[in-house]
Amino acid sequence: MSNIPVTRTDKSRLGLVNWDKLSFGVYFSDHIFISDHDGKSWDNGKIVPYGPMPMEPSMCTLHYGQTIFEGLKAFRSVNGGVNLFRADKNAARLNHSGARVCIPEYDEKHLLEAMVELIKVDREFVPKKRGHSLYIRPLAYGNGNFLGVHVSDIYRLIIMTSPVASYYPEGLAPVKILVSSEYSRAVRGGLGSAKTAANYAASLLAGEKAKKLGYAQVLWLDAVTRDFIDEVGAMNIMFIIDDEIITPPLDHGTILDGVTRDSALTLAREWGMKVSERQITIDEVFDAHKHGTLQEVFGTGTAAVISPVGLLTYRGLDIEINQRQIGPIAQKLYDTISGIQYGEIEDKYGWIVNIDV
Numbered sequence: 001m002s003n004i005p006v007t008r009t010d011k012s013r014l015g016l017v018n019w020d021k022l023s024f025g026v027y028f029s030d031h032i033f034i035s036d037h038d039g040k041s042w043d044n045g046k047i048v049p050y051g052p053m054p055m056e057p058s059m060c061t062l063h064y065g066q067t068i069f070e071g072l073k074a075f076r077s078v079n080g081g082v083n084l085f086r087a088d089k090n091a092a093r094l095n096h097s098g099a100r101v102c103i104p105e106y107d108e109k110h111l112l113e114a115m116v117e118l119i120k121v122d123r124e125f126v127p128k129k130r131g132h133s134l135y136i137r138p139l140a141y142g143n144g145n146f147l148g149v150h151v152s153d154i155y156r157l158i159i160m161t162s163p164v165a166s167y168y169p170e171g172l173a174p175v176k177i178l179v180s181s182e183y184s185r186a187v188r189g190g191l192g193s194a195k196t197a198a199n200y201a202a203s204l205l206a207g208e209k210a211k212k213l214g215y216a217q218v219l220w221l222d223a224v225t226r227d228f229i230d231e232v233g234a235m236n237i238m239f240i241i242d243d244e245i246i247t248p249p250l251d252h253g254t255i256l257d258g259v260t261r262d263s264a265l266t267l268a269r270e271w272g273m274k275v276s277e278r279q280i281t282i283d284e285v286f287d288a289h290k291h292g293t294l295q296e297v298f299g300t301g302t303a304a305v306i307s308p309v310g311l312l313t314y315r316g317l318d319i320e321i322n323q324r325q326i327g328p329i330a331q332k333l334y335d336t337i338s339g340i341q342y343g344e345i346e347d348k349y350g351w352i353v354n355i356d357v
């Protein structure tokens with residue numbers, strides 16, 4: 001039994017949800033978890049109805065962005081109950097991000113307990129349809145009121161949830177991606193490995209410009225040489241060249257340590273594939289295409305799971321990947337990860353926590 005107090009809403013939002021048109025992150029469940037830090041420690045937190053939160057105009061995060069977030073999902077299992085996928089990795093990453101922007105560490109076990117309790121309270125919001133899920137969004141931010149540039153004196157952590165369909169309207173259909181040689185998302189020594197608002201703010205203009213040109217997102221190159229590939233949109237990126245999976249390494253601190261990235265690499269290694277976490281240049285990708293060895297390109301992320309790339313444009317040159325069809329490895333990764341998430345495929349890795357709801 002959890003000791004997190006629950007105040008239930010008397011006006012459910014369930015009727016607002018259009019289950020046939022869920023899209024991503026537009027409906028919010030009835031309740032949220034809130035925990036406050038008073039400058040000394042985090043409190044135990046409480047579950048309360050979703051709704052507006054008063055704040056002062058001087059609230060520091062509005063000005064200086066001292067904020068971090070996470071994204072993970074829960075799935076209705078074919079074996080009953082709800083499967084929470086790799087929540088321990090997300091809890092650890094929240095603290096990794098927090099350390100980078102001076103947000104006090106949150107007890108990871110308590111965070112997991114809060115997520116489980118919230119899912120139990122809002123169980124009716126976990127979608128029933130295969131392919132849909134409950135997206136869980138923890139976030140933490142400085143909640144102090146001041147204008148000096150310094151860390152906050154007090155903090156708030158919130159967990160909210162949202163019933164979702166796939167992130168891209170295209171679903172698993174391959175998307176068009178524009179290689180950005182003008183804008184950068186992250187730099188060495190910067191914030192790239194932290195899930196913090198500034199990284200997403202940095203991505204918006206390039207993303208909007210790409211969309212106007214008919215692309216789903218941009219491919220980010222490193223900010224110094226603009227040769228090496230970092231990420232795609234808000235996802236990690238993988239290439240299959242000559243039967244080898246290649247993905248940029250984590251040790252430069254410019255890319256996010258993606259949970260789906262890790263899941264895909266774990267599976268690919270188990271399938272006996274050659275997996276390389278190494279730097280890869282955009283020229284190497286275009287050369288591989290020229291030589292007929294570029295087999296697949298896809299993004300990995302919690303929201304879309306796997307997002308195949310069908311076309312890449314760089315400096316006015318287009319390359320088509322796998323005739324704009326989903327490649328066999330992208331498909332197998334998607335099927336296997338989703339199968340584990342929905343309880344259809346055995347979880348050999350301890351990735352699932354089943355919640356009895």
Ligand code: COI
Binds near residue numbers: 071300301302303304
């Ligand atoms: C994900 O792939 O889960 C993301 O990070 C996208 C999210 C910010 C909506």
